[in-house]
Amino acid sequence: MQDSSAHNHRGDNRQLITFYxxxxxxxxxxxxxxxxxxxxxxxxxxxxxxxxxxxxxxxxILRERNFVILRMAQLFGETSFDSSIIDTALSVAEHAxxxxxxxxxxxxxxxxxxxxxxxxxxxxxxxxxTVLLPANDEDDAESSAFERxxxxxxxxxxxYFQTTGDVSSTRISRSSVYPLIPYVxxxxxxxxxxxxxxxxxxxxxxxxxxxxxxxxxxxxEAITSLWQSIRRSDPLMEYEKSLYAADRLLEVQGDYSVSxxxxxxAGEILxxxxxxxxxxxxxxFEDSKSLTRDEVSSWFGRGSSLEKxxxxxxxxxxxxxxxxxxxxxxxxxxxxxxxxxxxxVHFGYEATVFEAYRCREAVSQVDNxxxxxLVSSDNAKKYPRTALIFNGKxxxxxxxxxxxxxxxxxxxxxxxxxxxxxxxxxxxIGELMYPSAxxxx
Numbered sequence: 001m002q003d004s005s006a007h008n009h010r011g012d013n014r015q016l017i018t019f020y021x022x023x024x025x026x027x028x029x030x031x032x033x034x035x036x037x038x039x040x041x042x043x044x045x046x047x048x049x050x051x052x053x054x055x056x057x058x059x060x061i062l063r064e065r066n067f068v069i070l071r072m073a074q075l076f077g078e079t080s081f082d083s084s085i086i087d088t089a090l091s092v093a094e095h096a097x098x099x100x101x102x103x104x105x106x107x108x109x110x111x112x113x114x115x116x117x118x119x120x121x122x123x124x125x126x127x128x129x130t131v132l133l134p135a136n137d138e139d140d141a142e143s144s145a146f147e148r149x150x151x152x153x154x155x156x157x158x159x160y161f162q163t164t165g166d167v168s169s170t171r172i173s174r175s176s177v178y179p180l181i182p183y184v185x186x187x188x189x190x191x192x193x194x195x196x197x198x199x200x201x202x203x204x205x206x207x208x209x210x211x212x213x214x215x216x217x218x219x220x221e222a223i224t225s226l227w228q229s230i231r232r233s234d235p236l237m238e239y240e241k242s243l244y245a246a247d248r249l250l251e252v253q254g255d256y257s258v259s260x261x262x263x264x265x266a267g268e269i270l271x272x273x274x275x276x277x278x279x280x281x282x283x284x285f286e287d288s289k290s291l292t293r294d295e296v297s298s299w300f301g302r303g304s305s306l307e308k309x310x311x312x313x314x315x316x317x318x319x320x321x322x323x324x325x326x327x328x329x330x331x332x333x334x335x336x337x338x339x340x341x342x343x344x345v346h347f348g349y350e351a352t353v354f355e356a357y358r359c360r361e362a363v364s365q366v367d368n369x370x371x372x373x374l375v376s377s378d379n380a381k382k383y384p385r386t387a388l389i390f391n392g393k394x395x396x397x398x399x400x401x402x403x404x405x406x407x408x409x410x411x412x413x414x415x416x417x418x419x420x421x422x423x424x425x426x427x428x429i430g431e432l433m434y435p436s437a438x439x440x441x
Contacts, residue, residue: 015131015132015185015186015187015188015194016129016130016131016132016185016186016187016188017129017130017131017132017142017145017183017184017185017186018127018128018129018183018184018185018186019126019127019128019129019145019146019149019181019182019183019199020125020126020127020181020182020183021125021126021128021149021153021177021178021181022123022124022125022177022178023123023124023125023126023172023177024169024170024172024176024177024178024206025124025169025170026074026075026122026123026124027072027124027160028164029072029074029124030074031073031074031076032071032072032073032074033071033072034069034070034071034072035069035070035071035072035156067130067131068128068129068130068148068149068152069127069128069129069130070126070127070128070149070152070153070156071126071127071128071129072124072125072126072127073124073125073126073127074123074124075122075123075124075125076122126149126153128149128152128153129149130145130148130149131145132145132185133145142183142199143199146174146181146183146199146201147174147352147353150172150173150174150177151350153172154171154172154173154350157171157172170206170253171253171254171255172254173253173254173255173256173353174201174202174254174353175202175205175206175250175251175252175253175254175353176206176252176253176254177201177202177254178207179200179201179202179203179204179207179208180198180199180200180201181198181199181200181201182196182197182198182199183196183197183198183199184196184197203251205251205252206251206252206253229419234389234419234423235269235273235276235277235389235422235423235426236270236273236389236390238269238273239266239269239270239273242262242265242266242269243263243266243363245262245266246259246262246263246265246266246360246363247259247360249262250263250356250357250360254353256350256351256352256353256355256356257344257349257350257351257356259351259356259359259360260337260340260341260344260351260355260356260359261341261344261345263337263341263356263359263360263363264337264338264341264359266363267333267337267363267366268306270363270366270367270370271306271309271310271366271370272300272306272309273426274314274370274386274390275299275309275313275314276296276422276425276426276429277383277385277386277389277390277422278314278317278318278383278386279291279296279425280421280422280425280426281383281385281386282317283296283425284421284425285385293425293428293429296429297429297432297433299313300429300433301433306338307334307338310323310330310334311323317382317383318373318374318379318383319376319378319379320373320376320379321373328369329362329365329366329368329369330366330369332362332365332366333362333363333365333366336358336359336362337359337362337363340355340359370390371390371391371395374386374387374390374391375387375391375395375396375399380396380399384409384410385409385410385415385418388410388415388418389418389419389422393410396410
């Protein structure tokens with residue numbers, strides 16, 4: 001995407017870099033507003049630079065600081081309601097109703113309101129300028145500068161939202177801005193501009209059209225099956241829903257701190273669902289004399305935590321459970337995802353896009369670890385029902401686990417009710433521990 005000829009001075013800390021960033025939604029400012037941000041890192045060479053005209057008036061600020069300038073370029077136009085969507089819906093309704101008369105004429109007229117004579121902001125382009133600082137990897141210099149200006153934009157945005165009371169607009173982030181961002185470098189000492197270049201900053205999931213190819217019969221059946229699982233509140237579906245919410249926060253909305261918190265929630269649902277399922281199988285099918293429902297509920301009582309459960313309850317049930325081994329999925333979960341979540345929640349830390357994606361990968365690693373552990377020979381024999389719930393019959397078949405006792409157990413006619421029984425078991429514990437957390441409706 002990038003023209004290498006435009007980077008003859010990449011890494012030279014005597015350069016400025018300017019990005020032209022279309023915001024996801026316009027902001028209602030007057031034309032060409034300029035904001036600047038002082039930063040802590042000194043850049044002494046700024047004293048000697050020759051400034052372009054548009055920066056010269058701010059020279060007393062720029063000469064002492066690493067800085068970010070945000071200039072809001074506004075495009076104005078006449079606002080009108082986009083009637084194409086309602087027109088299509090009305091056309092389908094008329095066809096379905098065989099042209100039965102209704103209020104469609106009135107609705108269409110309402111949708112096509114007369115344009116106002118007032119001019120409204122229809123697009124905001126941020127001209128964001130900062131210092132192009134050298135990086136260990138020369139390919140990271142522009143990306144680091146882009147992250148710096150986005151950080152200032154996010155802080156500016158919160159001031160804008162709080163001033164205007166806007167709660168509906170999309171947050172500015174690397175994921176939510178347009179995927180292709182023009183930028184140019186400037187050498188103040190030489191008074192020379194580089195070549196205008198394009199940087200791809202995301203995969204465009206918030207912008208590029210989604211596939212409208214018709215799904216196959218197998219996929220339609222899968223939708224029906226998953227829909228039923230979601231309606232039954234299967235434990236893994238609760239995990240999948242939470243993971244989906246985290247993915248949208250990460251890849252579309254770009255709210256990285258909240259995505260990390262949501263990823264942690266998803267992982268906690270997965271891990272706690274596993275433990276509850278193991279306990280359910282012990283109590284309901286193995287006639288365990290040493291484990292009771294009251295004891296299971298105590299694992300989730302006051303003073304308990306997921307970290308404590310991970311270190312005390314799983315290894316005595318599952319062969320191969322490891323949390324202390326450096327680099328293992330559970331160690332990564334504890335030292336990265338859980339720790340970063342706590343830093344965000346308790347100390348107001350703002351997670352970066354890179355930290356959020358690392359946490360997403362860590363949750364995937366935990367997911368794979370749990371499922372693989374359950375299909376290992378010893379664990380599948382001991383907990384065949386939990387292995388089935390977490391992996392499905394096909395995967396157990398592929399791994400050669402549908403033999404002997406496991407096959408006999410899994411062919412039990414009562415298997416169709418296991419999911420609902422596990423749901424009831426989990427709900428019982430939840431109501432026992434947190435009776436006032438819901439309104440009963």
